[in-house]
Amino acid sequence: MNRQELQALAGKAKGKHEQFKHKICVCCGASCISSGSEEVLKKLQEEIKTRGLENEVEVIPSGCMGPCNQGPLMKYLPEQTIYQKVDCNNITAIVQSQLIEKKPIEELLLFADSREKPFVNSNEDPFFKRQMKIALKDCGDINPENIEDYLAAGGYRALEKAFFLLSPEEVIAEVKQSRMRGRGGAGYPTGLKWETVYKYVSDQKYVICNGDEGDPGAFMDRSVLEGNPHRVLEGMVIAGYAVGSSKGYAYIRGEYPLAIKRFELAIKQATKLGLLGKNILGSNFSFDIEVRIGAGAFVCGEETALIASIEGKRGTPRPRPPFPAEAGLWGKPTLINNVETFAGIAPIITNGGEWYSETGTPKSAGTKVFALAGKIKYSGLIEVPMGTTLREIVFDIGGGVQNGGDFKAAQTGGPSGGCIPAEHLDVKMDYESLISLGSIMGSGGLIIMDKSSDMVDVARYFMEFCMDESCGKCVPCRVGTKMMHDLLQKICDNKGTQIDLDRLEELAVYVKETSLCGLGASAPNPLLSTLRHFRKEYENRIMNHQ
């Protein structure tokens, strides 16, 4: 397929959708599927057919809409009306009311059981109103298993623009101008990384998409891969064009079978249309993508360990430098970016780097996807401008703590991050502000805790995780995490002493400063941050055994 044919196909796909007066999306993300959305979809399709509305109403399975614990979700477009906890027995009534009588059934709307008055237009609901969707745009509105839906929504236009209107240098310049930083957690400037890989001369370079979302409590990458796989794929191809690579790998967690299935399908569909493979869109650029399935090792989120795993070996990290940009996969220059980073590329190319940099804070541009979970009223997937305060996320979007409880702490960054206490609820969610509180942005897991969480046990929980997941290559991490875990267990069992606490603090510094990779270097973070903000709980355990 060449450029004109792509434009014609996109136009045709768009025209096809415009024939329909209504569109109904049934969320078929992993969470809603486990709540029974596939049966809802089937029943709805039958209902539309029985009523002879199939030429007027389009019914599609979509990706994640956001409020995961209210599933199964069903959205009516263009009204943007969302029904929650949809039961197969309610479908006839909803279709009759919503479509025929044009009167939404209020008691079945999203958040009807918890808001005084639910919103007919979900975009007016505070859960959505405070959000800004760039990486998640179209996720929840299109069928992730149909490339035409993506094309109709403007998909692959960024790729077309990059190939035919921009040189690789200009693509990199746009990404640099966007000031986007890596969404995997470390926050390294994306444009700079691309430029470094671009500058190395080599017969072969690689692009890797890191979808090994190992942080417990994080499901952003899963939702993006499930809800809009083509967006990630498009970002990878653009990256390949920019840095001069012809081969990409998508490393996806084995725990995410649906994400793997949909991404593999996306590769197949894109290849068929000539958007992947040899001479893409008739240009002289060729690019292939292969999926690699992770086998359950947290350390493989670390880039050098991930590379070892793609090479079919034990996923153990190696010292850097050389950085993967210089010598990565099979010793060749390699660009590694996170799923969410790739998902942000197409909008940057389409709208320009400057447009992207206008959102967020001076040092952290753009938006961030968070997986909001734990003791929160409305959990789910959200995307907000960088610099949104934790208070806005927890109380405005999330509706506050579950069952009206008191907010105690928010955990960010998983086992590499820390806990933010109530007195810092007004912290801006950006890279620097979180670091100044002893936590990190991480990949975007955001777990809310109430008074029932014991912070010493939280530290023990994360230390147990790091101890188990330590690859064993370097001593500080292998031995240090075990020693720290045992001391934390002792304090949890009310057998700890002041000497144990001193020893813990001493060990934390050793492990932090001498571990080989990020896993060990950040393993003490949950301990240090809970000590910093909740020291009284440790002392209570030691002095008063409570």
Place this chain on the structure above:
Amino acid sequence: MKSDTAILSKELPKTDPRVKLIAAKMKKENYKPDALIEILHTAQNAYGYLPKEVLAYITKSLHLPPSRVFSTVTFYHFFSLKSKGEHTCIVCTGTACYVKGAQAILNRLEQKYSLKPGQVTPDNKLGIQVARCIGACGLAPAVVIDNDVQGKANAEEIIETINAKTGII
């Protein structure tokens, strides 16, 4: 040691559809050693775990030292050298599930079936495992029974589902 050498030279029945599946995967991957993890995934999907004979077969086909294959298998949580049971119950212990009481569910299941995570009942009917995070945090606590995710899980309901599937009372 002697028995392991014997395993290495043991031939697998070529007509076994599971062996055929692995053979086809290895051929597709061109017998490249870097496809080892992909091939192990195929083998584990076919058998439910990785029997030693199968590992020996892969080792020989890819011309790899057995130590390389064995060290890779034992490194990753996903791979198992023992049967995981006909039916599996995986309790997610990710942060959201931890905060919402996954440990209490696990304790109840351990007590009910006298199993620790990673163990299988003597009749191989049921195995209990824990997962680091299955990414269903919005529905915490989550439990996976034979690939079906059960959100907002409650220990007694999980036990009912398990009993119905396995015939254990």
